[in-house]
Structures are given as structure tokens and as C-alpha cells.
Amino acid sequence: MTWEVLNIIGTIAFAISGAIVAMEEEYDILGVYILGMTTAFGGGAIRNLLIGLPISDLWNQGALFILAITVITIVFLFPFGALKQWKKWGTFTDAIGLSAFAIQGALYAASMNHPLSAVIMAALLTGSGGGVIRDVLAGRKPLLLRGDIYGVWAMLAGLLIGVGMVNQTWGLYALFVLIVILRMLTVYFKWSLPYRSLKDANYSRKER
Amino acid sequence: MTWEVLNIIGTIAFAISGAIVAMEEEYDILGVYILGMTTAFGGGAIRNLLIGLPISDLWNQGALFILAITVITIVFLFPFGALKQWKKWGTFTDAIGLSAFAIQGALYAASMNHPLSAVIMAALLTGSGGGVIRDVLAGRKPLLLRGDIYGVWAMLAGLLIGVGMVNQTWGLYALFVLIVILRMLTVYFKWSLPYRSLKDANYSRKER
Amino acid sequence: MTWEVLNIIGTIAFAISGAIVAMEEEYDILGVYILGMTTAFGGGAIRNLLIGLPISDLWNQGALFILAITVITIVFLFPFGALKQWKKWGTFTDAIGLSAFAIQGALYAASMNHPLSAVIMAALLTGSGGGVIRDVLAGRKPLLLRGDIYGVWAMLAGLLIGVGMVNQTWGLYALFVLIVILRMLTVYFKWSLPYRSLKDANYSRKER
Numbered sequence: 001m002t003w004e005v006l007n008i009i010g011t012i013a014f015a016i017s018g019a020i021v022a023m024e025e026e027y028d029i030l031g032v033y034i035l036g037m038t039t040a041f042g043g044g045a046i047r048n049l050l051i052g053l054p055i056s057d058l059w060n061q062g063a064l065f066i067l068a069i070t071v072i073t074i075v076f077l078f079p080f081g082a083l084k085q086w087k088k089w090g091t092f093t094d095a096i097g098l099s100a101f102a103i104q105g106a107l108y109a110a111s112m113n114h115p116l117s118a119v120i121m122a123a124l125l126t127g128s129g130g131g132v133i134r135d136v137l138a139g140r141k142p143l144l145l146r147g148d149i150y151g152v153w154a155m156l157a158g159l160l161i162g163v164g165m166v167n168q169t170w171g172l173y174a175l176f177v178l179i180v181i182l183r184m185l186t187v188y189f190k191w192s193l194p195y196r197s198l199k200d201a202n203y204s205r206k207e208r
Numbered sequence: 209m210t211w212e213v214l215n216i217i218g219t220i221a222f223a224i225s226g227a228i229v230a231m232e233e234e235y236d237i238l239g240v241y242i243l244g245m246t247t248a249f250g251g252g253a254i255r256n257l258l259i260g261l262p263i264s265d266l267w268n269q270g271a272l273f274i275l276a277i278t279v280i281t282i283v284f285l286f287p288f289g290a291l292k293q294w295k296k297w298g299t300f301t302d303a304i305g306l307s308a309f310a311i312q313g314a315l316y317a318a319s320m321n322h323p324l325s326a327v328i329m330a331a332l333l334t335g336s337g338g339g340v341i342r343d344v345l346a347g348r349k350p351l352l353l354r355g356d357i358y359g360v361w362a363m364l365a366g367l368l369i370g371v372g373m374v375n376q377t378w379g380l381y382a383l384f385v386l387i388v389i390l391r392m393l394t395v396y397f398k399w400s401l402p403y404r405s406l407k408d409a410n411y412s413r414k415e416r
Numbered sequence: 417m418t419w420e421v422l423n424i425i426g427t428i429a430f431a432i433s434g435a436i437v438a439m440e441e442e443y444d445i446l447g448v449y450i451l452g453m454t455t456a457f458g459g460g461a462i463r464n465l466l467i468g469l470p471i472s473d474l475w476n477q478g479a480l481f482i483l484a485i486t487v488i489t490i491v492f493l494f495p496f497g498a499l500k501q502w503k504k505w506g507t508f509t510d511a512i513g514l515s516a517f518a519i520q521g522a523l524y525a526a527s528m529n530h531p532l533s534a535v536i537m538a539a540l541l542t543g544s545g546g547g548v549i550r551d552v553l554a555g556r557k558p559l560l561l562r563g564d565i566y567g568v569w570a571m572l573a574g575l576l577i578g579v580g581m582v583n584q585t586w587g588l589y590a591l592f593v594l595i596v597i598l599r600m601l602t603v604y605f606k607w608s609l610p611y612r613s614l615k616d617a618n619y620s621r622k623e624r
Contacts, residue, residue, distance in 0.1 A: 023404050024405075029403060034353060034359070051475075052470050052472030055260065059322050062325060115478055118475040136344060137350060137353065139348070144446070145553065146444055152446055195439075195445060231613060232614045235611060236610065238568060242561060263465055264468030267531055344552060345561065
């Protein structure tokens with residue numbers, strides 16, 4: 001298992017996620033492809049933009065593009081009697097994508113000697129930026145901002161890499177597994193962050 | 209007829225389109241100008257960003273800026289008893305803009321020796337990117353992702369240029385006319401892409 | 417009073433604004449931080465992107481990041497019995513932020529010898545760009561495009577700097593105060609721009 005493999009799994013997971021959301025919004029087949037590709041590659045594009053790498057580096061990923069397009073085609077043609085099945089392992093591959101992309105983003109930023117805040121932001125943006133673009137293009141409020149615990153795990157990966165606690169190969173693998181497990185536990189136990197509503201006149205803090 | 213002319217017509221068409229959408233959303237006059245300018249120049253900004261050209265190249269288009277602002281002013285003051293008339297030739301100038309901008313974007317990317325996928329994406333983004341920004345700023349789901357056939361024609365232009373089938377001047381003019389005709393036929397015959405809805409529990413494929 | 421101070425006040429004001437909107441949308445605590453940071457720093461990121469400065473310059477603002485995070489934390493924990501109080505001086509700090517950021521953006525663009533249109537756009541985008549990103553991420557139609565008079569004051573600052581009418585230190589301070597006053601008068605007297613609705617079949621121009 002190498003980082004290449006993680007990158008491939010992450011790309012597949014996010015391409016599936018974008019394609020599913022597009023079909024939920026009744027977008028046409030071009031919309032399904034665009035949303036799938038945007039979700040798979042958008043996080044990396046935002047990361048490159050913010051940490052100063054050329055965005056055009058995206059185009060050197062020809063093999064990943066073909067892979068993502070193939071996966072989206074399969075999803076579009078898939079018999080969805082088994083959809084509940086998909087939701088289960090879809091959450092799992094998505095957690096793998098989050099973890100792999102967050103760690104990648106943090107390593108990129110750290111290797112460029114950016115400060116800690118940039119490393120944490122790169123992890124957050126690479127891990128979840130594609131999903132935010134997906135939600136905006138689908139006319140939804142971004143899940144990252146209101147769902148269960150998601151972005152925090154990406155930021156945790158960025159923090160541990162940014163402070164130098166994790167830098168050897170075995171440590172990165174352990175971190176990868178840890179983030180996946182934390183994300184799966186979040187879904188299983190329905191962990192969520194506190195929020196505070198200013199919707200009503202009567203302002204009070206509550207737990208969701 | 210030169211590419212300058214096409215560029216001018218495309219800019220005009222997209223500026224009108226953005227201004228009309230802003231008025232449909234009851235945005236104020238500044239909103240009308242911003243949405244008109246964003247639609248006219250946003251596609252090119254995204255293209256420059258993704259293929260690695262400096263975005264600040266935008267500012268060397270002073271004459272086009274003044275033209276777009278003039279056109280938006282006229283649209284804002286226009287007596288709209290004749291609106292249905294507008295919709296007809298508006299679709300036509302929009303088709304010209306899509307075709308001209310898609311071909312321009314593809315030529316830019318091809319001249320930088322980007323791979324085929326980048327050329328196709330540059331055509332798609334330059335031709336339709338401004339419209340996506342317009343729809344997001346108007347709080348709408350992007351037409352590109354769910355309307356009739358639109359982005360596909362831009363991608364077709366990118367494909368034919370990217371594989372080198374069209375590279376001479378007369379070929380580019382022929383391609384320009386072809387894309388306009390295909391887009392107009394789409395509107396006339398209400399062609400649309402297949403889609404697949406995951407909205408309901410009962411998943412099944414349908415044609416729109 | 418120096419530009420550093422203005423920059424700090426502007427960052428604080430916009431961080432508060434983003435955090436409040438996130439709580440109005442019932443986003444969770446991570447959403448509150450992300451929206452606060454995006455509103456405070458998003459305008460500058462867009463400005464850097466469009467006028468050709470590296471976006472990664474953002475990361476050299478470590479002290480401002482810590483300040484913004486501190487402010488958002490305070491807002492999240494604040495007892496909101498006094499909210500109506502907040503709205504009053506919130507509008508005032510927001511006006512300070514708009515003015516300071518618009519002038520900063522215009523100075524940046526002017527120092528790079530961009531044409532007048534770019535200077536005005538840089539003022540507009542730096543002053544109000546963060547708010548547009550905030551509104552899109554909150555699933556709202558951007559206030560800039562439909563609210564009372566806001567962006568026009570930023571553009572006015574850009575115009576006066578771009579034509580060289582204001583370039584000395586005392587002139588910039590006077591301009592800063594002028595923009596704040598104009599913005600506060602807008603709110604007090606409910607000034608708004610004309611708009612024109614194409615919502616209904618019966619198109620007619622009206623004042624709001």
C-alpha cells in the first residue's frame with residue numbers, strides 16, 4: 001500500500017460522492033460528470049491556489065482523470081436496488097478519501113515551509129474543499145459547515161503533521177488509519193459539534 | 209470577420225445574459241453590472257486560473273470592459289415591451305458567445321501544450337464558466353448542469369481542436385459556425401441529455 | 417492611528433459578521449470559524465488572485481489569524497441578550513472594515529500600475545468580496561448585489577485613488593473617514609440603488 005493507492009481510493013470515493021449528489025439533484029449526465037470531477041479534484045485545486053502551487057499541475061494527472069471518468073460512468077449506470085448497501089461502504093470510502101487527501105495536503109504545505117496555520121488549512125481544504133464546491137454547485141448549504149464532525153479530523157491530521165509529531169512513513173500510515181477510524185466512529189455514534197442558533201429572537205445555546 | 213469580432217460578440221452576449229438574470233432576481237443596479245461583468249469575463253478568469261495564465265491579464269481588456277458596461281447600461285434602460293423578441297435573438301448571441309469563447313479557450317490551452325483533457329476542459333470552462341458563476345451568485349442551480357445540451361458543444365470544440373483535427377483558420381471558422389448551429393438546433397428541437405434521478409426511493413432511469 | 421490599526425479593525429469587524437451569519441444559519445462551531453475566517457480574509461484572497469499577487473501571501477498574517485480566531489471565539493460564547501446593541505456597533509465596525517479594506521485594495525492595485533478599472537475593482541473586491549463568499553457559503557443571495565448602498569462606496573474609494581486625487585497620507589485618512597460616514601448615512605437614511613425587476617410578465621422600472 002502506497003500513497004498512490006490512497007490517492008486513487010480518495011479520488012474514486014469523492015468522484016462517487018459528487019456523482020450521487022448530482023443524481024439526487026436530477027442534474028443531467030454532463031452535470032453528473034462535472035460534479036463528480038469537481039468533487040474529486042476541486043479540493044486539490046483550492047489547496048494549490050492557496051499554498052502557491054500552480055493550479056495547472058492538475059493536468060498532469062491524466063491517469064486519475066480517466067479513472068474518475070470511468071468510476072462516474074459506472075455509478076451512472078449502476079443498478080441502484082443496492083443503494084443502501086452503497087451508502088454504507090460509500091461512507092467508508094469517503095472517510096478514506098478525507099484522510100488520504102487531508103494528509104497529502106498537509107504534507108504539501110509542510111514541505112513548502114508554510115506556517116502551522118497554513119498546514120492545518122491545507123489539510124482541511126484538500127480533505128473537504130471538493131465537497132464544499134460540490135454542495136455550492138448543487139445549491140446546498142455546505143455539509144462541512146453544518147453536518148456531523150468531518151473537517152475537524154482533517155484539521156487534526158494537519159495539526160499533527162504541522163507540529164512535526166508525525167513525519168515518518170509508519171507514522172503517516174498510523175495517522176491515516178486513525179483519521180479513518182475517527183471519522184467512522186463519528187458516523188456510527190452520530191457525534192456532532194456544538195452549535196448556537198441566532199435564528200430566533202430568543203437566543204440560547206444548545207447541543208444538537 | 210476576425211476573432212476580435214467574435215470575442216466582442218461573445219462578450220456582449222454574455223454581459224446581456226448576466227444583466228437579465230440579475231433583473232430577474234430583482235438585484236439593484238450595481239448587482240446588474242456585477243453580474244453582467246462576471247458572466248462576460250468570469251469564464252476567461254477561470255480558464256486562466258486553471259491553465260496557468262496570470263489572471264491579471266484580464267485587466268488588459270480595457271476596451272472590452274467599456275463595451276460591456278455600455279451594453280449593460282443599455283439593457284438596464286431598455287423598454288422591455290419587446291422582451292420576447294429579445295429572448296429569441298438573445299439565444300442566438302449567446303450561442304455565438306459559447307462558440308467563440310469555447311474555441312478561444314481551447315486554442316489558448318492547446319498553444320500551451322496542455323494535454324487533451326485540459327484543452328477540452330478549457331473549452332468547457334471558457335464557454336460556460338461565466339454562466340456558472342452567474343447562476344451561483346444569483347442563488348440558482350447552474351443551468352450548465354441541468355439544462356438542455358450546452359456544455360457538450362463547448363467540449364466538442366475542445367476535442368476537435370485538441371486532437372488537431374481543426375487548426376487552420378478556415379477550419380476554425382467552420383467549427384465556429386458548426387457549434388452555433390448545433391446549439392441553435394438544441395434549443396429549437398429541445399434536445400437534452402439523459403439524466404437519472406436519485407430523488408425518490410424508487411430509483412429508475414428516465415429521459416427528460 | 418495607522419493602517420495596521422485599520423486593518424486590524426476591519427479584520428475584526430468582518431470576522432464578527434461571518435460568525436453571526438453562520439449562527440443565523442445554525443452552522444456548527446467549525447462552520448462559525450470557517451465562515452468568520454472566510455469573511456475576514458476572503459476579500460483579500462480574491463483581490464490577490466485578480467491583481468496577480470500570490471495568494472499564499474495570506475499566510476504571512478499569523479497574528480491577524482490568531483486575532484480573528486480569538487474574536488470568533490468571543491462571539492460564539494457571547495451572551496446575546498445584548499444583540500440589538502451589537503447590531504448597532506456591528507454596522508459601524510463593518511463600515512470601518514469596508515472603508516479600510518477598500519482603500520487598501522485600491523492602493524495595492526495602484527502600486528502595481530494596473531489601469532483605473534482594475535483599481536476600482538480591487539477596491540470593490542477587497543472591501544466586499546469576503547461578504548460575497550460568506551453569503552454564497554451560507555446559501556444566501558449576496559447582500560452586495562441586492563442590499564442598500566455598499567459596494568458603491570468601495571468603488572468610490574477606488575476611483576479617487578485610481579485617478580490620483582488621493583495619494584498623500586492625510587488624504588487617505590480623510591477618504592477613510594468619508595467612506596465610513598457615507599456608509600453610516602446609507603444605513604441611517606436607508607439609501608438604496610434603483611433596481612428593475614424582470615420577475616413578472618409586466619416589466620416596469622421602480623425605485624425600491
